[in-house]
Amino acid sequence: MAHTPLSEGFFERVARSDGGQTDEQPVLQVIGTRPLNNGERYRLLVSDGLYCNPWVMLATQLNELVINKAIHRFCVIKVRKHICNVMNASKNSDSSSRKILILLEVDVLHEGESIGQIGNPTQLNQDGSVSAPASSETTATTPAPKPTTNGVSGVKRPLSSPNVAEQPKPKTKSHVAASNDLSKETIAPISFLSPYQNNWVLRARVTQKSDIRTYSNSRGEGKLFSMTIADESGEIRVTFFNEGVDKNFDNLEVGRVYYIKGGRLKAANKQYSSVKHEYEITGGNETQIIPCDEDTKDIPRTSFNFVRIKQIADTNADAIIDVIGVVKSVGDATTFTAKSSQREFTKRELVLVDESRAEINLTLWGDTAVKFEHADNPVIAIKGVKVSGFGGKSLSTTQSSSIFTNPVDVPEAHKLRGWFDNGGRTEVVEALTTQGGSSGGHVSGDLGSVALAKLPIPGTDARYDAVLACPVSFREANAVYKSCSNKDCKRKVQDANDGTYLCPKCNIPNNTEFTYRYMLNANVRDATDGVWVTFFDEQAKQILGADAQVVGQAFSDEEESTAHRIFQEALFQPHLFKLRGKMETYNDDNRLKTTCVTVQKLSTDEQINFLEKEIARLCNKLNVTPDS
């Protein structure tokens, strides 16, 4: 079948050019495709008729072409736009630099089936170089390449075209290097790593390094640290244990480039890491790490996968993500004792904001919390921070989080700096974390209005809603009850009508004492609706401004008017109520029961602030910008 002629010799011209850039728009044939990182991007085996080049990647925006099979085996393409990434294995050895072509714009000229393979192309050298003019097919006289078990680069793993991939490759350069000179070995791109390859050597920058952590479990105890390394192709997490910690921790520096050879690959558990790679490396005795002090400009300095703050609203709790934001406010470091474990903790709360018009609370822990003293609104980038469901959504550092303050190599940091200093500072944005959170449990659903707080809850979980509302009516008569006088017992006592009160729980005989406590039903209303809410002692006392003893005594003394005045004065006072909604079955009826968890009296400024944030939230939801 007739087809457009291939641009014969194109790969040879690329190989022989400086930097690999040509002005050509070559016509090429795709011999095979292979997904990398679970289809995150595609690597192609491509022929120009004379040479077959495995170092071709499809730009991710063109993934669709492979997925919908527009690009498949033996199809002929015209490359409208491409770039060439040169990865230097060694500065002093041009022949060992590898040129990776990334196809940016592609037209598919012919489907593949009816064409078949065009010509009999020769595989390029493993480092992407050309040994001899393709016209002189003298491959038999050139030294054989290292056996494919070498696996240095991933080339040996057949793409979808074994007949081509397994052809003997012409080779002029030996890749057997002295073990202490990794720089002479062929370098594998990180994104190509898989457990099916051995003997790889990476040239990668350490972009993040954790502290050393010890652990103790049923299998014993030990210590470990992990780091993220990156090259132009991607990033991967590397973990060292025990002796590996002693051997490597002090020698590894964040920001520096190393040759790394040897280590076991295993599936990465995404649950614990934000690093984008299907696998991770476990270092062992065989692992060699040697600093690369040559020109390393080609290796990226950072490897973040930032999630915009607004996007965290839709991110599951417990996810580990990378975040960048301006520190809008910094709390003090505080130390407290956890009730459950009696252990002492130090934490510090920050508020992070970004251009997505959203802000979120971030809790730092331990040493990180103590040392974080930046009052001047720095930009911080965090690699590996945990999303928490507390108070809506919040963030919490873990021992493997790394914080980069005002990072110079992160373009987003400069953009954020500019945004914050030119108006962002005073912009009203949506708060993903309700101030102070709710008292435990998980928060879901919308925050902000009584109408939303009244919606039934599917399932059995509780829902927490923060509303700015006023009490408009009280059930005064049943506002207080006589409770057990025992400290911390809130049970209602039975009045024996002989001056003694029996608590069914504490069972103190002939107890003449009791304590008045509130269990107050109030109708709480905002512009959207009203809802009946139960207030227990502490919260009721806050809105009424009087102890239950005062109200109880007034009722008991038949001075209802005294009690009534207390209720009257509490009407229509705006508060920020945290409401807890839970479905309850009552007479076969499934209805929402609402109790008040916290009460906060708001100043006028605070009320305005709350309403502005609520407007910002709604605008974010509708994707509109509020008129100022």
Added chain:
DNA sequence: CCCCCCCC
């Protein structure tokens, strides 16, 4: 081989 990461 970790992966607990804390509290309201």
